[in-house]
Amino acid sequence: MSDLAAYGSLFLVALAAATIFPAQSELLLAGLHASGNHHDGVLVLVATAGNVAGSTANWALGRYLMHFQDRRWFPVSRGLVERATGWYRRFGVWSLLLAWVPVIGDPLTLVAGILRVDLRLFLLLVTIGKAGRYAALIIVV
Numbered sequence: 001m002s003d004l005a006a007y008g009s010l011f012l013v014a015l016a017a018a019t020i021f022p023a024q025s026e027l028l029l030a031g032l033h034a035s036g037n038h039h040d041g042v043l044v045l046v047a048t049a050g051n052v053a054g055s056t057a058n059w060a061l062g063r064y065l066m067h068f069q070d071r072r073w074f075p076v077s078r079g080l081v082e083r084a085t086g087w088y089r090r091f092g093v094w095s096l097l098l099a100w101v102p103v104i105g106d107p108l109t110l111v112a113g114i115l116r117v118d119l120r121l122f123l124l125l126v127t128i129g130k131a132g133r134y135a136a137l138i139i140v141v
Contacts, residue, residue: 006032007042011050018054018099018106018130020075025051029134030141040138048131055099055109055126062113076110084111093117096125100133 010032014025029047032038061075068074069081084107088095096112099105112122 003038006038007046010043010046011053014047014050015054015057018051018109019057020106026134026137029137033138033141044131044134044138047134048127051100051130051134052123052127055106055130056119056123058106058109059113059117059119059122062110063116064113066114076107080107081110081114084108085114088112088115093121093125096122097129099126100130 010025010028013023013028016023017025025047029043032043033040065074069076069078084104087098087104088108088111091098093112095108096117099109109122109126
């Protein structure tokens with residue numbers, strides 16, 4: 001796989017993984033890292049960029065589209081939003097550092113939009129958390 005294809009695939013899988021779509025960016029990142037054919041720093045940067053882009057889509061969904069929450073097609077259940085809201089209210093804006101955590105992370109980014117967290121602060125905290133997770137994965141694998 002060429003570098004462009006590998007990095008492009010990683011970006012798209014990481015983006016999807018941060019939304020409602022089932023995807024495992026960690027598996028692809030670990031595989032690309034294990035191949036030894038790609039620069040680790042670029043892998044972390046690309047995975048982080050894709051994952052933060054997906055989280056930003058969640059933020060926008062919360063910020064601008066929550067009035068559609070009762071529609072069948074709406075991608076996040078009311079219960080999940082309530083659970084994430086509880087986490088957010090308990091830990092505040094710092095909970096966004098945990099946006100990478102499975103199950104609760106994606107709803108946290110949606111709740112940040114609902115609660116109108118400033119996009120700049122959102123991007124800073126979410127990027128720190130997600131980049132840290134991907135960097136740790138590279139170190140561990």
